[in-house]
Amino acid sequence: MDTVGLVLVRSVILAVALASLFAGMTVIERKVLGYFHLRLGPTRTGPWGLLQPLADAIKAIVKEDIIPRDADRLVFRLAPIISVFTALAAWSVIPVGPPVEVGGVTVPLAVADPPGGVLVAVAFTALSVYGVTLAGWSSQSKYALLGSLRASAQLISYELALGLSLLGVLMMAGSLRLTEIVAAQERLPFILLQPLGFVVYFIAALAESARVPFDLPEAETELVSGYHTEYSGMRFAMFMMAEYIHMITASTLVTLLYLGGWNGPAFLPPVAWFLVKLGFMLFVFIWLRATMVRLRYDRLMDLGWKVLLPLAILNLVATAVITVFVA
Amino acid sequence: MSGVRRQREPYTGGAEAMAYVRDEIVPALVAAFGDGVVPLETPFEMPQVQVAPGQLAAVARWLKDRGFNMLVDVGGVDYLPRKPRFEVVYHLLALPQLWRLRLRVPVEEDEAEVPTVSDVWPSAAAAEREVWDLFGIRFAGHPNLTRILMPDDWVGHPLRKDYPLQGPRAQLPAHAAERNRYHAPKLPGDPPGTAGLPGGAKGGK
Amino acid sequence: MRQVVRSGDYDLDLEELVIEGEGDRMTLSVGPHHPSTHGVLRMVLEIEGERIVKATPEVGFLHTGIEKTAENLTWQQAITVIDRMDYLAPLSNNLGYVLAVEKLLGLEVPPRARILRLLFTELQRMASHLLWLGTTALDIGSQSVLMYAFDLREGILDLFEEASGARMNPSYFRVGGIAQDIPEGFEDMCRRFLDRVPERIREIRNILDENPIWLDRLKGVGVISAEDAIAWGVTGPNLRACGVPYDVRKAFPYAGYDEFEFDVPVGENGDCYDRYVVRMEEIMESYRLCRQALARLPRGPVMVNDRKIALPPKHEVRQSMEALIHHFKLVSYGFDVPAGEVYQALESPRGEIGFYVVSNGKNKPWRVRVRGPAFYNVFAMPVMMQGALLADMVAIIATVDPVFGEVDR
Amino acid sequence: MEMTNNQFFLTSVEKFVRWAQKSSIWPLTFGLACCAIEMMNLVSPRYDMAQFGAEVFRSTPRQADLMIVSGRLSNKMVPVIEQVYRQMPEPKWVIAMGACASSGGIFDNYAIVQGVDEVLPVDIYVPGCPPSPDAVLYAVLKLREAIASGQAHGGVMRA
C-alpha cells in the first residue's frame, strides 16, 4: 500500500535526484558539446571537471541579486519559481521503472501513478510558459519582452501538435496511465507503430523545451538572452534548471511513450534500460544542438501550424482508422 | 550545390580604361565646364581634375550621366598653411568600363562649404558626414550633416593639422604625464652625461 | 497606444524612453554592445512586431584616430597603425599602404618579396573569411561551425607566427619588401596546412550547404540589387554576390596578381546566401592562389637593394661605418618620400580598400586617407534590411561582414 | 599567488565560496577591436577556456562575472562600457586585455581613452597587441588564484 509517508519520501528523493541530474546534465552537455566542437570541455574543476556544476551553483547563489528598477518586483521574483515548480511537478507522475516490492510493499517508481498521468505531465510542461512570459513581461526590458513573446507563441503553437501526436499513442495503449502505456509496448515500442507520430512528437518536444534549433526565446545573437536577460544569480540559475529539467522531461516522455520505456532484453534490469534510452535521447538533443542552426521566428510558426499540426491530425486519423478496423 | 553559381568573366583592363579617361573624358569635361574644371597632371596613372566648388554639383551630374556610377570615396585633406587650405577629394569609378577619376575640390578655410553630391551618389552621404566630422567642411544640402565618428558633443575637428594629436588631453597638466611615466620628460637628478632626448619625443625631426 | 518601456539594456539613453506608436511600432536600439553586431555597431531599428520598418546604423564607437596617428609617425612606423585598422586582414592593409608608398617612391620590390606578399595576403583572406564564416554561423545558431572554422584558421595564424612573429597584426610588409625572409621549413609548413584546407571546407559545407534551416535563414534575405549596391559603394564579395564581377585583383592588377590564375566567384541574387557562397568559393580561390604562389616562389632577396630605404643587415652594421650611418639615419629619421598623392586600390577580404596617400616630401605622411570598404558596406545595410525580420538583421549584419576597426578607423 | 601574510582567517565556507567563484568565471562578450578576435579564440578548440569552466560567454551583463575589455576604448564608447559594467552583478572582475585597453597603446591620441582603468577598476592587465590567447589564459589563471586567495575584490587588489 502506498502511504503518505512513502509518497513524501519518494518526492524528496525525486527532487534531489532531479536537481543532481540537472547538475550532471549541465556538465555532461558541456563536455559532450565540447567533444563535438573538437575541444575538451570542463576538465579542471574536480576530477574530469565533474564538480563544475557545484561551483556554478555556489557562485550563482552568492552572486548579487539585481532587480531592475522598473521591474514588477513581485512577478519578477515569482517567475523563476513558477518555472522551476512546473518543471519539477511534471515529474511527479513520471515512472522510471516498473513497481518494485520493498519489504512486502509494492512501491511504484514514481511519486504517483494516477490514471491520467500523461495529461498531468503534459499539462505541467505547458504551464511553464507562464514562468517565461511573466519573466519577460516583468523585466521591463525590450529584449526580455520579445523573448517571452516568442516563447509563449512557440509553446502554444507546438502544444497542439504535441498533444495531437500523443493521442495516437494513447489510442493504441488504450490508457492514460504511463505505466500501462509502457506495458503496452512490451512487444513492440510505439516508435515502430507510430513513426509519423514519433517524428511530430519529437520535433514538438524539442520546440517545447526550447532547444536548438528552436531556441528562439533566448536566441543570444538576436535577443541577447531572451526572457532572462535581466535575471542574474540564483534566479537565472533557476531558469536554467527549469530549462534542463524540461529537456530531461521531454526525453523521458519520448522514452516512455515511443521507445518502450524500461522494456528491453532481460540482461539489463528495467531501470537500466530506461536510463540507457533516456541517455540516448539526451545525447540526440545535444547532437542536434551541435549540428543545427536556429530557425527563424516566422518559419517556426509555419512549421508548427502548417506542417506539424496537419501531420499530427493525419496521424491521429490514420491511427483511429487502423485501431478500429484491426481491433 | 544549387546551380545558381557561375564564374562569370571578371572585369579586366583597368589600365587602358584609365588612359581612355585621361585622353577622352577629361578633355570633354574641361570642354563642357570651361574654367571650372582644371585637369591636373597624372603622375600615377589615375587621372585627376580640379573642380571649383561652385561647379561640383553640375560636374557630378555630368559624370554620373557619362557612366561614373560608383563614388568610391570622399576624403578631406588639410594643406595648412596653403591657401586654399582644404581639399575635398572624390574618387569615382565607372563599373563596367573601369574608368577611374579623381576630383579635387579646393576649399577655403573661411567658407569651408562644398555642395553635397549625396543626391547623385547615395554613398556620399556617410562619407561627407565623416569629412564634416573630421575636417569641419560643410556640405550644403546634405540631408543629415551630423557628426559620425566622434561623439555628438565633441569640440573641434580632429584631422585638421592644427588640432593636437592628443586632443583635449594635450592641455592637461602634469598629473596625466605622471601616470604615463614613459611620456614624462627626464627628471632632475638623472645622471650626468646623458645625451638622450626626453622620453617619447621624436626630437629633431 | 502608449506604452512605457524602459530603454533596453544596451541603449545609450539612461532615461526612460516613452514610445508613441502608430500601431505597435517600437524603437529598438541594438548595440553597440550586442552579441550580433560584430563589434560596436549600433543599429537603431524601428520595428513593428518583429518586422523592421527602418534601420539606421550608427558608427564611430571604435574611432581610433588611425589616420591622424599615422601622420605623426614615419613612413615605416605608420605600418604598425595601419595594421590595426582592419584587424581581420592586417596584411591586406599593410599591402595597400606599402604599395601606395612604393608608388610614390618609384620602387620595384624584388620578385620573391612580391610573391611572398601575395601568398600572405591570400592566406590572410582565407583567415578573414574563415572568421567571418565562424561568426556568421554562430549568429545563425551553429556553434560547431565556429569551432571548426577557428580550428582551421589557427593553422594560418601559426604560419603568420612562424614567419613574422605575431599571430595577428604582424606588421610584416615594409616599404621596399618584407621585414624578414620566411624561415626555413616554412614552405613545407604552409603546404601541410594547405593540404588540410579542402577537406575541412568540405566538412563545413556538408553541415551548412544543404541544411534546410540554414538555406531558409539566408536565401532571399537581405537582397540588394546590383544598381543599389553600386550606388551605395558596396564592393567586394557583397558586390559580387549581386552579380557584378568586379574584383580589384583582376580589374586593376597589383602585386603581380595578373601572373596568377584564379577565378572570381560571382553570385546572382545579392542575398545573404549568395554572399555566403561567394565567400566560401573565394576561400578555395585563395587556396589555389597560395598553391601557385608556393610553386613559383623564386629565390632571392626580399628587400630592395637601396640603402636609403632598407635597413642594412645587422652583420654589416657591425662591420661597416657606412652601414651604421645608414642604419641610424633610417631608424631615427626614416626616409623622405617625394611629394605627390597616390590612390592605391586593393581587394581586401571586405572589398576595395583604397589608400589615398599624400606626401609633402618629408619623412612622415602628410595624409593617409583610407577608403574602408566596410564603411560603405555598413551604410548600405539599411537597403538590405527593408522589411526584414529582426532575426534577418542578424543574418544581414553577419553576411555583410563589417569590421569596425576599418569602418571607424 | 602565494599568501604572504596569513593575517586573514579563512573559514572553510569562505574558502569554498571562493573556490566556486574562481572555478566558474563567466565572461561577458564585450568585444571592441583586434583583441576581441583573440578573445573569441579563447573558446576555440586549441585554447578552450572551457577547461576552467569559463567558456560560458554570456551576452547579458546580468549573468557575467568577468568583463574582458578587449580592444581600444574610444571616448564615444565610454558611457556604454560604464553602463554595462554597472549592470554586472557583484562580485565582478575586469581584465584589460591588450595594450590599448590597458594604457592606450600605440594610440596616444584624441580618440582613445588612455587605459580603461580611467573608467573602470581593472583587476589585471595583459600586455600584448593583441595578446595571444594563452597569454590571456595566463591572466585568467592568475585572476583565479587571486580570487581563491581573497585578494581580488573587483578592481581592488588587496595584499
Next chain:
Amino acid sequence: MLKALAKGMGTTLRMLFRRKPTIAYPYVKKERSARFRGRHELRRYENGLEMCIGCELCQVACPAAAITVMPAENDPERPNSPGERYAWKYEIDMLRCIFCGLCEEACPTEALHLTREFELADFTRESLIYGRDRLVNQHTSPFQVPRNVYPDYRGWRPVHEPEEGHGEAVEAAGEGAAPEVPGVDRTAGAEEARPA
C-alpha cells in the same frame, strides 16, 4: 532534405571522435615560433658585458613611445658595456608596447631581443613597466637564440644557402645567454661590436 540532414549529423558525429587539438594550458604550453615577439630582453655577451650601448635608437624607433633609455658614460674601470656608454636607465612599458619588433630591428648591436615569453599579465600598471632589473638577461635565463631568427637578415644573400662569412655575429648573439664569467676580458667579438 533528410539526406542533407543526415550528412550534417554524420559530419558532426565524426568530429566527436576526431583528435582534439586542445592544449592543457598551464601544464602544456604551445611551442612558440622562433621569431615570436614576446617579452623583451637585453642580452649580454659571453663575458658578461651588456650588448646595449645606450644609443637610444629603440626609443626613437618605437611607434608607441614605450621605451625610455637614459644612457650614461661607462666607468672605464668596471664597464657595463663594450661601448662608451651604457643604458643607465632602460624602461619598457609593456602595456604601451605593441610588440611590433621595430625596436629589435633598430638595435644596431642586437642587444634588444624579443623573447618567446608571453605570460606577462600583472595586477598593476606600475609593475608592468619593466626596468633594467627585469630586462637585462640574467645568466640563469634558459633562453637560447635560435639560429634561424636571422637566417638571412634583409636578403643580402640568396636564401637557404649555407651561412658563411658573417655568421659570427649570429653566433655571438646565440651565446649571449651564456653564464657570466666575471673577470674575463672582452672577447674579440665584443670589441668588434663597438659602433665607433
